Amino acid sequence: MPIVNTRKSATCLPLVSALVLAMTGVGLAEEAKPVDLAATDFTSGGPADIFGRLDALKDVAAAGKGKIAVLLPDTRSSARWATVDAPGFERAFKQMGLTPNDYIIANAQGMPQTQRTQAEQAITDGASVLLITNLDSGSGAAIQADAESKGVATIDYDRLTLNGSAKFYVSFDNKNVGVRMAEGLEQCIADWNVKAPKIFHLGGSPTDNNATLVEQGYDSVLGKLYDAKTAVKVGAVRVPNWDNQVGLTMFEQALQANPEINATLSANDGLAQSAIAVLKNNGVAPRSFPTTGQDATVQGLQNILAGYQCMTVYKPIYREVAAAAAVAVILRAGQTPGAKLVNGEYDAQSHKVPSILLEPVSVTTTNMAKTVVADKFVDPKELCVGGFADLCKAAGIQ
Numbered sequence: 044m045p046i047v048n049t050r051k052s053a054t055c056l057p058l059v060s061a062l063v064l065a066m067t068g069v070g071l072a073e074e075a076k077p078v079d080l081a082a083t084d085f086t087s088g089g090p091a092d093i094f095g096r097l098d099a100l101k102d103v104a105a106a107g108k109g110k111i112a113v114l115l116p117d118t119r120s121s122a123r124w125a126t127v128d129a130p131g132f133e134r135a136f137k138q139m140g141l142t143p144n145d146y147i148i149a150n151a152q153g154m155p156q157t158q159r160t161q162a163e164q165a166i167t168d169g170a171s172v173l174l175i176t177n178l179d180s181g182s183g184a185a186i187q188a189d190a191e192s193k194g195v196a197t198i199d200y201d202r203l204t205l206n207g208s209a210k211f212y213v214s215f216d217n218k219n220v221g222v223r224m225a226e227g228l229e230q231c232i233a234d235w236n237v238k239a240p241k242i243f244h245l246g247g248s249p250t251d252n253n254a255t256l257v258e259q260g261y262d263s264v265l266g267k268l269y270d271a272k273t274a275v276k277v278g279a280v281r282v283p284n285w286d287n288q289v290g291l292t293m294f295e296q297a298l299q300a301n302p303e304i305n306a307t308l309s310a311n312d313g314l315a316q317s318a319i320a321v322l323k324n325n326g327v328a329p330r331s332f333p334t335t336g337q338d339a340t341v342q343g344l345q346n347i348l349a350g351y352q353c354m355t356v357y358k359p360i361y362r363e364v365a366a367a368a369a370v371a372v373i374l375r376a377g378q379t380p381g382a383k384l385v386n387g388e389y390d391a392q393s394h395k396v397p398s399i400l401l402e403p404v405s406v407t408t409t410n411m412a413k414t415v416v417a418d419k420f421v422d423p424k425e426l427c428v429g430g431f432a433d434l435c436k437a438a439g440i441q
Contacts, residue, residue: 081383082399085366089418093365097138100372104139107375109171111136111146111368113200114161114186116176117153120248120285121313121338124150124176127360127420132174135368153284155182162186166195172375174198174367179250180205184393196374200367203252205392210374212389212398213367215358217253221260223356223405224335228308229264231333231353232274240268240306243297244279245290245318247310254281254310257337261308277301282314291317298325305332312336312343312355319351339406339415341426347408348434357404357415366399412439 084096113132115124129148136146147165151158155178162173166189173190175197177183183204187197191208199209232240242265247254258281268274278297282290294317298304309315315336322332329350336343337356346352366384373380380399387398406414415421427435435441 079381079383080369081381082366082386082401083383085362085369085399085401090361093362094134094138097135097365097369100369101140103376103378104141104372107171107372107377109375110144110165110169111141111172111174111371111375112162112165112170113146113148114158114165114173114175115148115150116158116178116202117151119153120251121311122340123338123360128364131361131364132368135365136372139368139372141372151178153178155179158182159186159189162190166190166193170195172196172198172371174200174371175204175209176200176202177204177207180207180252183207198367198370198374199391199396201253201363203256203389203391203396205252207391207393209391209396211370211380211385212391212396213363213370214253214398214400215363215403216387216400217256218260218263220337220356220358220403221257221262222264223260223403224257224308224310224337224354225261225264227354227356227405227407228261228306228333228335229268231335232306235330235333235353237305237331237333240274241277241301241303242274242306242308243277243294243301243304245294245307245309245314246279246281247314248283248285249281250283251285254285257310265308274306277304282310285311285313287313287317290314291320294318295321307332307334309334309336312338312340312346312352315346315352315355316342319346322351337403339420341421344406344411344415344421344426345431347406347411348431348438354405354407357406357420358401359404359418359420361418362401366401370399408438416440 085093115128118125132148149161158178173195184207187207187209190197197209199212201214203212246258269276280293307318309318315334318334333353335353339355339357343355370380384399385397387400389396389398404414416423423440
């Protein structure tokens with residue numbers, strides 16, 4: 044009977060272990076010291092401060108494998124995706140030591156099938172992490188299911204994918220966005236002395252879960268006014284695909300049918316501009332018909348300065364970008380974001396998604412200089428053109 048040597052070679056074990064780890068990708072980041080980042084690291088300071096904190100992830104970034112693919116939705120719902128998010132991700136990745144060979148940044152230009160194709164191509168090109176802002180939950184969930192089947196981790200960025208399989212969600216607290224809108228509208232109604240407010244809701248896209256969360260936020264505040272009969276809800280619509288022209292038509296029809304409307308909860312600056320265009324065409328004077336917004340676009344800020352828009356919700360996108368880039372790099376290295384970084388949870392219906400939620404900022408004429416201008420989110424030279432120069436000076440913007 045042959046003698047079987049059950050003792051494993053001491054020199055063989057490390058080789059076998061290394062081979063297994065190389066094949067599975069597990070443990071690749073053990074050489075990098077885990078970084079104990081917190082959500083609060085992305086809530087204070089300007090862009091230089093926020094991006095500078097990503098230096099702590101350089102070792103983790105160096106230990107990772109595969110590409111990170113950032114899949115952005117369009118430029119129609121907001122210019123931010125091309126002008127702020129895309130360059131922001133590039134800055135964040137470079138800050139952590141990644142090269143252009145380590146990441147992909149693509150925009151689907153409003154086409155779900157294009158985003159699906161971009162995701163498939165990214166995986167073919169070696170992506171190990173997809174960071175996606177979906178165009179709708181259905182197409183986003185399909186992308187995530189395909190990625191999961193191929194061992195690719197996904198992160199929901201800015202918009203939650205219902206019935207998806209994202210490992211993490213990074214966004215601003217969208218219910219809080221809606222609360223801030225409603226509180227801003229309520230304050231503006233008082234400041235502009237609007238009697239017997241009759242409010243119309245011009246909401247965001249029905250297929251955007253963020254718009255649903257924002258709606259829940261503003262309904263929670265305005266509902267109390269309606270219950271107390273201190274204001275009347277005249278009607279509400281959701282604008283497909285955040286299409287501003289469609290929003291203009293919907294608001295114009297609502298105003299024709301209900302000329303008593305004297306205030307509007309507009310879900311972003313683009314839809315606010317749609318409403319304001321109709322109001323101006325009807326000869327409505329400044330500081331008489333409150334509207335709201337979000338995104339702190341130049342046009343939205345100018346409407347605030349001119350007295351046609353009460354406020355906008357500013358989401359310091361560089362903070363959201365940096366937090367999302369950090370999570371992507373951590374996952375790419377086979378690590379898990381620490382407990383201090385995850386500060387919330389959202390129900391995606393298919394599962395509970397650990398979330399990194401950031402606080403938005405309400406912007407009016409009183410704090411415009413100290414927020415969007417101080418952060419260099421907008422250029423005063425672009426904001427304060429022509430007739431807005433004196434309005435900027437009055438708001439302390441030089």
